[in-house]
Amino acid sequence: EVQLVQSGAEVKKPGESLKISCKGSGYSFTSYWIGWVRQMPGKGLEWMGIIYPGDSDTRYSPSFQGQVTISADKSISTAYLQWSSLKASDTAMYYCARLREMYNTPDAFDIWGQGTMVTVSS
Amino acid sequence: SYELTQPPSVSVSPGQTARITCSGDALPKQYAYWYQQKPGQAPVLVIYKDSERPSGIPERFSGSSSGTTVTLTISGVQAEDEADYYCQSADSSGTYGVFGGGTKLTVL
Numbered sequence: 001e002v003q004l005v006q007s008g009a010e011v012k013k014p015g016e017s018l019k020i021s022c023k024g025s026g027y028s029f030t031s032y033w034i035g036w037v038r039q040m041p042g043k044g045l046e047w048m049g050i051i052y053p054g055d056s057d058t059r060y061s062p063s064f065q066g067q068v069t070i071s072a073d074k075s076i077s078t079a080y081l082q083w084s085s086l087k088a089s090d091t092a093m094y095y096c097a098r099l100r101e102m103y104n105t106p107d108a109f110d111i112w113g114q115g116t117m118v119t120v121s122s
Numbered sequence: 123s124y125e126l127t128q129p130p131s132v133s134v135s136p137g138q139t140a141r142i143t144c145s146g147d148a149l150p151k152q153y154a155y156w157y158q159q160k161p162g163q164a165p166v167l168v169i170y171k172d173s174e175r176p177s178g179i180p181e182r183f184s185g186s187s188s189g190t191t192v193t194l195t196i197s198g199v200q201a202e203d204e205a206d207y208y209c210q211s212a213d214s215s216g217t218y219g220v221f222g223g224g225t226k227l228t229v230l
């Protein structure tokens with residue numbers, strides 16, 4: 001079964017750093033782009049960026065460029081989303097998702113993780 | 123940056139046809155995709171490449187494209203179709219993706 005399993009919920013203080021993870025299984029992790037999507041409470045989906053684990057090629061939305069870092073460790077089939085200094089406005093559900101076709105971008109997200117809730121509060 | 127525009131809400135009675143539009147300048151160049159999201163759940167892909175339906179998605183879901191507007195059509199709407207629907211596409215160069223603001227479908 002193809003699946004993405006994300007790390008658990010996090011509660012952090014403003015200014016702290018954080019790295020959340022997304023582990024893929026059931027498919028060739030290095031052959032599909034994988035991305036991150038933000039959903040703030042009660043709001044819509046926002047496309048953050050994608051990474052190709054095969055060579056770590058990364059694309060960011062202009063809205064998130066410089067605000068977060070997307071990375072991947074292909075040896076353990078895991079993608080990451082990282083913040084160096086969290087803000088209260090980073091409070092959101094974060095989903096990882098796989099692009100539909102091997103090697104291909106742009107494309108639809110066909111497999112989604114269960115989401116990781118990040119709460120940033122003093 | 124690039125934006126996709128959707129109506130905030132659409133309401134239909136059971137058995138009727140719901141149409142949800144999505145507008146964007148790059149849609150003639152880039153495919154559109156549609157997702158359904160129910161409360162507390164991750165999104166589910168219901169249409170890709172403007173009009174293709176993934177396996178397991180009911181035939182009542184269809185997509186179409188005309189110029190700068192794409193449309194998700196749900197024929198014979200059922201109560202279980204009540205959800206938020208999002209379109210997604212890419213900027214004109216295909217470098218990054220973008221979601222529409224979402225449309226809440228209410229089944230009366």
